[in-house]
Amino acid sequence: MRKRFVIIGGDAAGMSAASQIRRLQPDAEILAFEKGSTLSYAQCGLPYLIGGVVPEARNLIARTPEEFRDKYRIEVFIRHEVTKILPEENAVIVKDLAEGSEKRFSYDTLLIATGGHAIFPQWEGRDLEGVFPLKDMDDALRIQGWVRKEHVSKVVIVGGGYIGLEMAEAFHHLKKEVAVLDLAPQVAGTFDPEMAHLAQQELEQNGIRVALNEEVVALRGEKGRVTGVETKTGFHPADLVLVAIGILPNSELAKNAGIELGVKGAIRVDDRLRTNRPNIYAAGDCAVHHHRVKEAEDYIPLGTTANKQGRIAGTNMGGGDAHFAGVVGSAIMKVLNVAMGRTGLSEREVKQLSVPYEVVSIRSRDHAGYYPNGEQLHLKLLYHKENRKLLGAQIVGKHGVDKRIDVIATALYAGLTIDQLQELDLSYAPPFNSVWDPVQQASTVAGRS
Template sequence: MIVGGVAAGMKAAAVCRRRSPDANITVFQDEDDISYSACGMPYHLEDSEEIPREKLVARTAEKFRADGVDVRTGCRVEAVDTAAKRLTVRNLSDDTVSTSSYDRLLIATGARAIQARLEIGDRAPQMLQLRSLGDADRIRAALPEVGAAVVVGGGYIGLEMAEALRHRGTAVTLVEMAPRLLPAFDEDIAARLLQELERNGVTARCGRKVIAARDGQVELDSGDSIACDLVLLCTGVRPNVGLAEAMGLELGPTGAIKVDARMATSVPDVYAAGDCCEATHVVSNTPVWYPLGDIASRQGRVAGTNLAGGEEAFTGVLGTAIFRAFEHVVARTGLSKQQAEDAGFDPVDIAYSAPSRAKYMPASRNLTVSLVVDRATTRLLGAQVDGADGVDKCVDILATAIWAKLPVDALRDLDLAYAPPFSPLLAPVQIGGELGKRAVSA
């Protein structure tokens, strides 16, 4: 039995079916949609003709059913008796309740949106959030009547939706209660991102909180009001662990479900995967919670293997992440300097700029790179990259180096592809290897 039918749950179902052709596999999903790309929803909302809804669905419920996976959409698991190995399930379409028994159970309930606390009065603008494909449908239906929008929250989804709305011609104000955007990134990266937003017509109000919505506007804690037709709530997410807590599953220090390398929980024959559970950071060896689709898929693969009686271990995470706001791309992997200090390292940080391609090529743009290196071992611990070109290639090389526990000077000797249209003679990561070696030797 699998509770949850998006990235982790459906990956587990597919892997379990391949490894165990005769197993009875049932997936309960409280939404009408399964196996969709939540990360792709902002781009679908920007241009639903170029990226239609159906392209976000990796595999339909009908295709899973054709392969013998019993997919039950619109069904919410309300309780689990772990002693009796029995689920209580409510069908949301007719409100009937049934029970199902399991041999092994996977909890893949994902993350839930943090609800914004604000006063809602008469004639308030329409207020929507973006967590599910159903949410995307509601936003898409509202957009033709939206001339001005307020996006509440400056995380990845909020920033991507600000871009999507601007490309549609909507006036956008982004309100972030933190003093600056992207607190997980260095301040200079956040400052460059803010400049990019403003250059493209997004008004950003950092250090401010929306406290009320009424009379066709929102009110900020500063006393200012912003007129708008739509308030898009992108105020972050938390692990969706209500069911897990009721079952008695142990939660970790992050507030997500604690699992071992096999994705097994504290209760026998119960596994967890995806945004509802923790992972172990490869560098710090500490529990972390990163609600990212690629991590959920990898955990689902491991859980599916072990549900089918196999033996596979999840090898951990670096928290590698990348996103784009208009023409500016930012990415990170591994530990920040502060995180490295907290983990007991003696970190040195190195910041530099380098061209993404040969300087004379028209498409070449400057990349800004920040490396975190352990002084004692010269091991590369973390990196941040931003720019308009080549960020993805650079951060992926650095993530691979961190995963392999390479010393920073090993970057100098990497045999990377070179031709002027694609890379400078010395790639940005190779320059970082030389600068990093000098920094730890000083």
């Protein structure tokens, strides 16, 4: 008899796994259930769709349900929610959200790829028209529709993290008056304060208002429409409010099935993406991620990791042998005219782990000083005080941030010391670099200590 693989979730991790299973199991039956209306699309591109940089939603869609069915023989069910996992019976209960009917499907092997959900507090007024979270394509299309059909001149974004700052740029691109509110004393909370301040400067220099240490009390409105955000210190008028204060894993389904959870309530998996229940795997934004520098499980939901975990889970489900090597916390974002990149541990994280450390911070240029149009790079490296192994890095600048942060991410993966950075054979030509790359310049400064 043909084996049946059931996948809960039709985005990055789920469909990466499904495609990999098909390669390894040409005759298997593969069923994928997606609660939303779109599958296999680039969630990270949603701010750029709303801001008009990406012209149409279809540009973000990698494959349609028809392509999966016709080309890969993967049966995809859109607007179908798995409401219960029955591990003892190797079965799931699925609700057709269009018809309201429920049906039972058996499986030989199951993947939970339910992703995460936007944190959306129970503030008074959260149900007003014009108030939105942003997590999936449906959210993006609702925001886009509101902006196009309604008179929107003032936008308030609650949350100054990755999505909040990318959406601040998107609304600025649409020529809206934008304010960013954050409960914390800084934006870009995963960065150290002095690096985050560079992002705040960029926002404010472009006319985006930043209000920190702001605790939301309620969302206010008239005639069912939002008119602003009330905080403990004042009122911020708005025609549109975006709530972007982070995401949490969709792990309730797994929890109810007796599957073990880990940090931040994400599904605990081993390096082959297996849960504690036989024949059940988990991957993506619903699962934990091993952090190579912390040497512990973590939760860092990113599209790159979801695709990687999905492929590894699919390989193992299909009979192969693949292992998830873990993450080092690499991320990058564009804030108007600057890029902010980070990898490894921040100074705050190092302190929390009680690791003895040293810091080196420099200002350099993205290419040779005599070559025209060079831009400043702010670079910060952390390394272990005793064994001098790299612990993390943060870089902010207009050009060349991605190149350098990826070099350091690779060095972290390999366990290099701060001093070994000087030995790397990095590319050089005046339009691209100095004879000594800024990463190596920082290593040289650290070598003097």
